Amino acid sequence: xxxxxxxxxxxxxxxxxxxxxxxxxxxxxxxxxxxxxxxxxxxxxxxxxxxxxxxxxxxxxxxxxxxxxxxxxxxxxxxxxxxxxxxxxxxxxxxxxxxxxxxxxxxxxxxxxxxxxxxxxxxxxxxxxxxxxxxxxxxxxxxxxxxxxxxxxxxxxxxxxxxxxxxxxxxxxxxxxxxxxxxxxxxxxxxxxxxxxxxxxxxxxxxxxxxxxxxxxxxxxxxxxxxxxxxxxxxxxxxxxxxxxxxxxxxxxxxxxxxxxxxxxxxxxxxxxxxxxxxxxxxxxxxxxxxxxxxxxxxxxxxxxxxxxxxxxxxxxxxxxxxxxxxxxxxxxxxxxxx
Amino acid sequence: xxxxxxxxxxxxxxxxxxxxxxxxxxxxxxxxxxxxxxxxxxxxxxxxxxxxxxxxxxxxxxxxxxxxxxxxxxxxxxxxxxxxxxxxxxxxxxxxxxxxxxxxxxxxxxxxxxxxxxxxxxxxxxxxxxxxxxxxxxxxxxxxxxxxxxxxxxxxxxxxxxxxxxxxxxxxxxxxxxxxxxxxxxxxxxxxxxxxxxxxxxxxxxxxxxxxxxxxxxxxxxxxxxxxxxxxxxxxxxxxxxxxxxxxxxxxxxxxxxxxxxxxxxxxxxxxxxxxxxxxxxxxxxxxxxxxxxxxxxxxxxxxxxxxxxxxxxxxxxxxxxxxxxxxxxxxxxxxxxxxxxxxxxxxxxxxxxxxxxxxxxxxxxxxxxxxxxxxxxxxxxxxxxxxxxxxxxxxxxxxxxxxxxxxxxxxxxxxxxxxxxxxxxxxxxxxxxxxxxxxxxxxxxxxxxxxxxxxxxxxxxxxxxxxxxxxxxxxxxxxxxxxxxxxxxxxxxxxxxxxxxxxxxxxxxxxxxxxxxxxxxxxxxxxxxxxxxxxxxxxx
Numbered sequence: 001x002x003x004x005x006x007x008x009x010x011x012x013x014x015x016x017x018x019x020x021x022x023x024x025x026x027x028x029x030x031x032x033x034x035x036x037x038x039x040x041x042x043x044x045x046x047x048x049x050x051x052x053x054x055x056x057x058x059x060x061x062x063x064x065x066x067x068x069x070x071x072x073x074x075x076x077x078x079x080x081x082x083x084x085x086x087x088x089x090x091x092x093x094x095x096x097x098x099x100x101x102x103x104x105x106x107x108x109x110x111x112x113x114x115x116x117x118x119x120x121x122x123x124x125x126x127x128x129x130x131x132x133x134x135x136x137x138x139x140x141x142x143x144x145x146x147x148x149x150x151x152x153x154x155x156x157x158x159x160x161x162x163x164x165x166x167x168x169x170x171x172x173x174x175x176x177x178x179x180x181x182x183x184x185x186x187x188x189x190x191x192x193x194x195x196x197x198x199x200x201x202x203x204x205x206x207x208x209x210x211x212x213x214x215x216x217x218x219x220x221x222x223x224x225x226x227x228x229x230x231x232x233x234x235x236x237x238x239x240x241x242x243x244x245x246x247x248x249x250x251x252x253x254x255x256x257x258x259x260x261x262x263x264x265x266x267x268x269x270x271x272x273x274x275x276x277x278x279x280x281x282x283x284x285x286x287x288x289x290x291x292x293x294x295x296x297x298x299x300x301x302x303x304x305x306x307x308x309x310x311x312x313x314x315x316x317x318x319x320x321x322x323x324x325x326x327x328x329x330x331x332x333x334x335x336x337x338x339x
Numbered sequence: 340x341x342x343x344x345x346x347x348x349x350x351x352x353x354x355x356x357x358x359x360x361x362x363x364x365x366x367x368x369x370x371x372x373x374x375x376x377x378x379x380x381x382x383x384x385x386x387x388x389x390x391x392x393x394x395x396x397x398x399x400x401x402x403x404x405x406x407x408x409x410x411x412x413x414x415x416x417x418x419x420x421x422x423x424x425x426x427x428x429x430x431x432x433x434x435x436x437x438x439x440x441x442x443x444x445x446x447x448x449x450x451x452x453x454x455x456x457x458x459x460x461x462x463x464x465x466x467x468x469x470x471x472x473x474x475x476x477x478x479x480x481x482x483x484x485x486x487x488x489x490x491x492x493x494x495x496x497x498x499x500x501x502x503x504x505x506x507x508x509x510x511x512x513x514x515x516x517x518x519x520x521x522x523x524x525x526x527x528x529x530x531x532x533x534x535x536x537x538x539x540x541x542x543x544x545x546x547x548x549x550x551x552x553x554x555x556x557x558x559x560x561x562x563x564x565x566x567x568x569x570x571x572x573x574x575x576x577x578x579x580x581x582x583x584x585x586x587x588x589x590x591x592x593x594x595x596x597x598x599x600x601x602x603x604x605x606x607x608x609x610x611x612x613x614x615x616x617x618x619x620x621x622x623x624x625x626x627x628x629x630x631x632x633x634x635x636x637x638x639x640x641x642x643x644x645x646x647x648x649x650x651x652x653x654x655x656x657x658x659x660x661x662x663x664x665x666x667x668x669x670x671x672x673x674x675x676x677x678x679x680x681x682x683x684x685x686x687x688x689x690x691x692x693x694x695x696x697x698x699x700x701x702x703x704x705x706x707x708x709x710x711x712x713x714x715x716x717x718x719x720x721x722x723x724x725x726x727x728x729x730x731x732x733x734x735x736x737x738x739x740x741x742x743x744x745x746x747x748x749x750x751x752x753x754x755x756x757x758x759x760x761x762x763x764x765x766x767x768x769x770x771x772x773x774x775x776x777x778x779x780x781x782x783x784x785x786x787x788x789x790x791x792x793x794x795x796x797x798x799x800x801x802x803x804x805x806x807x808x809x810x811x812x813x814x815x816x817x818x819x820x821x822x823x824x825x826x827x828x829x830x831x832x833x834x835x836x837x838x839x840x841x842x843x844x845x846x847x848x849x850x851x852x853x854x855x856x857x858x859x860x861x862x863x864x865x866x867x868x869x870x871x872x873x874x875x876x877x878x879x880x
Contacts, residue, residue, distance in 0.1 A: 032744025033751070036787075040382025042768055044461035045786060051457075054511070083540045084375045084524055093539065157584075165581065170367050170543075170572060170590055283581050285542045293541070298744045 001326070008322065012315035016308065020072075023307040024065055028057075032298040038081030055081075055300070068304070078301030082294050087305045090290060095309065096180025097167065098279070098286035102271040104206040109213035110264060114257070116214070117221025121256070122248060124226050132218060139215030145277035148208035152281070155204060162203050165283045169197065205282040209275060213267050217260050224256040258328050265321030269314040362876045365570040366592040366849060366865065369582055375458075376538055377523035378495035379451050382458045384767045384859040387493065388595060389573065391864040392546060394495035394529035395553070397426065397445065398488055400769060400858045404672040405813050406489050410440065410496060410530070414488050416811065421483035428474040432553040434498040435527060435534040442476040447499035449478065451518055459493040461785075462768065462778075485811040492769040492858075498528040532866035533571055544573040554866065565850050565869035579603060586613065589879040592849050595863050597841035604659055607844050612878050614847050617660055617840035618855040618862035620668050621765045622775070625709075625721065625834050626791035628760070630753035633705045638696035640831040643707075643759075646689035646728045649682045652721060653837050664838035666824045667775045668766065670857045673820045677828035677835075686731060693732055702733045708757040710749065713740035718761045721836050725759070753793040760791045763839065767859045772820045777804050780827055792832035800826055848875035 035051040036043060043051075056064050071078055077087040120132040156164035167182045168174055174182065175189035183202070186195035228234060229252065237247055276288040287309070294302035326333050370388055375381050381390050390396075399409035410429055417423040432440040446468035452460045465481035480487060502519035505526070510517030519528075527535040530553065533546035548569050550556070556567045574591070576582055583603050585591035587610065597617070599607070607613045627634045627643065634640055653661055663669065665677040679685060698705050709725060711718035722738035729736045736759075741749070750756045768774040778784040781804040782795035795801065803823050810816040843862075851868030854861070861867065 030744065031741075031748040033748055036747070037744070039457055040459075041788075042382055042459055042461055042785065043457070047456050047461050084377070084380055085521065085540060090540075152584075165585060165590070170574060171363065171365065280578055281581070283576055283578070285539075290541070296743065 001323075004326075005319070005323070008319050012312075012319065016311050016315065019311045020069075020304065020308055021065070023304050024068065025061065027298075027300050027303045028061065028064070030298070034081055034298045034300050037298045068301075077305045080294065080299050080302045082297045082299040082302060087301050090302065091287075091305060091309060092180070094285065094287040094290040097182075097284065098272065098275055098288055100181040100183065101202065101205055101279075101284060101286060102209065102268060102275060104202050105209035105213070105271065106264065106268055108206055109210040109217055109267070112210070113214045113217030114221055114260070117218040117260070118225055118248065118253065118256075120218065121222040121225025121229065122252075124222075124229075129222070132222070136215035136219050139211045140219075142211070143277075144208050144212060144275075145281055147211050148205065148278050148281040151204045151208055163201050164204055164281075165201075167198060167201050167284065168194065172197065205278050205284055208278050208281075209271060213264075216267070217263060220263055221256060221260050224259050225252060228252055228256050254328060258325055261324055261328065262321055265317045266314075269310070269317045272310055272313050362872060362880045363570070364566070364568060364870060364872060365572060366568045366868070366870060367572045367574060367585075367590065368865075369576050369585075369591055369594045369596065370544075370573040370863075375524060375540075376527065376535065376544065377520055378448070378458070378497060378529070379455045379460070379518070379523075380458045380520065381495075384765055385596070386458075387767065387860040388863040389544060390493075390495050391531070391860040392533045392571065392866075393527045393531045393535055394497070395432075395531050397491040397494050397496065400492045400856050400861050402854065402856050404770060404772060404817070404857075406492055406769075410445070411491075417477070421485050421487070421809070421811065422480045424478045424480070424487055425471070426476050426478070426488075428476065429553065430474055432530050433551045434501070434530050435549055436498060436501055437551075438498060438500070440496065440498075440530055441473050442470045444499045445476045445496045446470045447502075448496040449476075449494065451497070451502070452494065454512065455518055455520070459768070462490050462773075463487070463494075483809065485809055485816070486770055486773055486807070489770040489773070493860075495529065495531075497523070501528040532864065542575060544571075544575075546571040546573075552866065556866075558869075560853060561869050562850070562871065564871045564873040566872065568849075568865055568868060568870045571865055586844060586846075589846065593843060593845040593868075595841070595843050597843065599842060599844065601655055604842065612847050614845050614849075615659070615842050616845070616852075617842050618852060619766055619857045619859060620660070620664070620670065620838040620840040621763045622664055622668055623717075623721065623761065623836045623839055624764055625725075625759050625761045625836065626756075627832055627834070628753065628756045628758050629792055629794040629830075629832060631756070631758060633696070633698045633707065634758040636696045636698060637831060638692045639698055642689045642692040642696065642732065642734075643725070643729070644689075644831050644834045645679055645685045645692060646732055647725055647834055647836065648684040648728050649679075649836065650684070652724050656837070656839075659842060660840035661837045664835045666827055666833075666835075667772060667820070668838055668857060671766070671771060671775075673772060673817045675821050675824040677824060678831075684728065686728075689732060693734075705734055707734060707736045707759060709736050709738045709759040709761070710746060710757040711738070711740045711761045712746050713742045715740070715763075717839070718763075721761055722759075724836075747788055750788045750791045756791050756793065760788070762788055762791075764789075765841065765859050766857055769858060771858055772817075773807065776820060776823055776827075777807055780804060780823075780832075794830060794832050797826070797830065846875070846878070848872070848878060 035048050035055060035057060039047055039051055052058050056067050068078065080087050080090050083090055116132045120129040123129055152164040155162045172194060175185040175191055175194055178185050178188050182198040183195045186198055234252060237251055275286060276292050279286045279289040291306040294306060370385055375386055376389055378390055378394055381387060395410050397409065397411045398406035401407045410432060411426040412429050414424060414426045417425050428442060428445060434440060449466055449468040453463065453466050467479040469477040469479065471477055505522035506516040506519045507521050508516035512518045524540060525538045532549055532552045534549045536545045536547050538544045548567055579598050579600065582591060582594055586594065607615055627640045629635055663682045665674060667674055693699060707729065709722040711722050719740055726736040726738055750760060766774065768778065779789045780800060784790055800823065803819055807816055807819050810819060848871040849868060850871055852862045853867050856862055
């Protein structure tokens with residue numbers, strides 16, 4: 001297993017290096033003057049030229065990459081020309097807000113998706129299966145931001161059950177930042193009431209993001225359950241009179257969950273970069289929103305960092321998924337041992 | 340189960356209400372993303388709005404277009420060549436730390452401003468600051484400037500010792516490390532009416548009232564229930580649907596960027612708990628590039644000027660203050676109306692001008708490119724209107740909206756600038772007359788998007804523009820500004836569809852601004868506003 005992890009890490013590093021080169025180059029050839037963007041509208045031409053030199057933009061591409069790469073090795077991703085802060089400070093602020101949101105969304109999609117998938121598969125062709133299919137199609141076909149607007153209208157505007165803006169009410173002071181996760185930080189600070197409110201604020205954006213994945217994961221699990229239900233070993237267990245609950249949870253769920261786990265990994269990384277519209281609708285100060293803002297402002301260092309973070313997330317999550325699948329599927333484990 | 344869910348919902352609602360409390364003396368303001376809270380790097384108008392609350396400029400803009408004493412009580416040119424200026428400072432001004440402002444702080448701040456060379460320092464050129472005594476400071480310029488005192492309306496002194504105590508080393512400024520830039524991004528070292536309590540860049544900025552503010556907090560001129568606002572919360576939201584929800588729910592008290600759509604403005608107008616007001620407008624400007632065909636022909640440019648249907652484009656917006664404008668904004672002193680007068684389409688005159696142009700014989704082969712900033716509907720509307728108008732003359736107009744980086748980059752040189760480019764210019768540099776005239780029409784001006792007409796050949800205009808920076812008498816300078824407007828307009832370098840007021844939408848219990856100044860910043864200084872808590876209780880309590 002250690003050899004496998006080592007190989008995958010080496011592959012990931014190679015891919016990330018290529019990715020950094022690619023985005024570093026693309027960021028510099030798209031139209032726009034990053035020096036002017038950093039200085040603001042009233043900068044004189046002299047000031048713009050000076051800033052270009054400070055940003056090494058007057059140097060060849062290879063030299064610029066060298067400066068950036070040696071900075072990276074020191075843990076310095078440069079300064080954001082948009083926020084005027086180190087990019088690492090920005091990432092430390094914005095990533096936890098999005099991570100909290102997508103972890104919560106993943107928790108919802110995993111739970112609801114699995115339960116509906118298992119039930120729909122076990123009771124295939126029943127009314128429940130039909131209903132879940134219909135809802136899944138709707139869920140997959142409806143973009144997250146449309147779901148977000150609908151949820152706001154129903155639960156925030158009409159029923160007034162859940163808030164639709166930000167991570168906390170505007171007038172509530174946030175707890176001191178420890179993890180960057182509002183709920184956790186509030187609990188650490190002993191402010192249970194703030195944690196509850198933060199949880200309430202998470203609800204609508206997380207459901208908006210989760211819905212499409214509930215539908216997707218529910219359908220995949222359902223198909224997998226149906227496939228496995230027809231296998232000989234399940235028929236044999238049934239013949240032996242094993243209880244339904246034991247049959248489902250012990251013998252059916254584990255092999256059926258493998259395709260879903262693979263998809264969840266990809267979904268998680270996908271959400272990291274695609275939560276923008278939901279973050280915009282809910283005024284959620286997260287990473288996806290930061291990513292788009294910096295791209296629009298041609299903030300070179302931030303752009304490269306954002307792409308790298310997404311790349312690292314994809315690489316790490318995929319590695320974790322592979323490891324998890326190895327544990328879930330004995331045939332893969334045996335293959336990797338060379339059996 | 341149902342009952343349990345209901346009780347959880349009720350409990351959470353109760354917790355939220357409990358946290359939010361009753362009517363508070365606080366104003367939640369949407370200020371767009373404040374990019375930097377450091378006076379040496381602040382540049383965009385959103386930054387300036389915050390600067391006027393946390394810091395005090397050396398001189399303060401006045402409604403007549405000039406400046407009046409503020410941190411400086413008086414100033415004079417020393418030696419007569421306008422390169423040496425002496426400023427006498429107000430005594431007893433307190434920083435938020437409690438320390439007193441002296442010439443040391445002002446000199447340090449100027450040196451920092453110029454050395455860092457960012458933000459609004461460009462128009463100042465090279466300035467050397469010299470402390471004369473505790474309350475007197477000299478500024479020596481590298482070139483004469485009669486408008487130097489006015490430019491200091493965007494110079495906000497910081498507390499020297501506090502900044503020096505918070506510099507981060509190593510940094511680009513040698514022993515001075517980062518010159519305190521990182522620290523000043525999330526802290527303040529100012530003398531303004533409000534003190535920063537926290538700042539999460541790009542998210543929110545909290546400030547509280549500074550009781551020792553040197554201008555005091557007199558209630559003279561305000562209503563009996565109108566009191567100073569104790570706390571400011573600047574939120575930074577760009578989506579106007581969300582802002583509308585917040586405004587109607589009473590979660591937003593004042594919006595100062597004015598990006599509302601027409602239906603939203605009507606909704607605000609119809610809600611008797613809300614108000615709309617404006618102090619400054621933005622000039623919708625369509626530059627005509629004088630260096631590429633066919634707009635290199637003055638008659639062709641005039642044809643465009645007369646063909647445009649001003650009334651149609653203005654129609655639905657007129658009730659919200661949009662209206663005729665010229666080279667400077669109509670509510671600025673010294674405004675001179677320019678052609679066409681009256682402001683309406685004149686196709687006959689347009690045809691006459693077209694016939695005089697060198698392209699008259701082959702109009703079918705002529706193509707005019709009109710570029711707007713992608714995503715800005717009102718700019719696109721102007722392009723489409725012109726497209727329809729010019730079609731009546733047999734001229735093809737191609738309308739495109741590239742994204743801002745591409746759009747602005749295309750205006751870096753005459754040969755890459757499209758025939759027509761549209762921009763929205765707010766009065767964000769001081770003095771605003773200099774900004775709309777010298778910066779946009781002088782070869783030594785700001786260039787780029789500010790001069791995308793690329794015409795600097797008229798020696799009379801060049802001479803008069805230079806005169807504006809050499810004339811120390813504000814009255815005579817204003818006369819030159821008046822003289823310049825028709826001269827510039829005669830070359831038809833731009834057409835001005837309308838002025839677009841920046842509409843402040845606010846709750847009825849937020850009262851202000853007391854003093855209306857046609858410049859970004861002072862109108863959003865919350866010392867200039869009050870809150871009526873009794874009315875807030877009635878409307879929102």
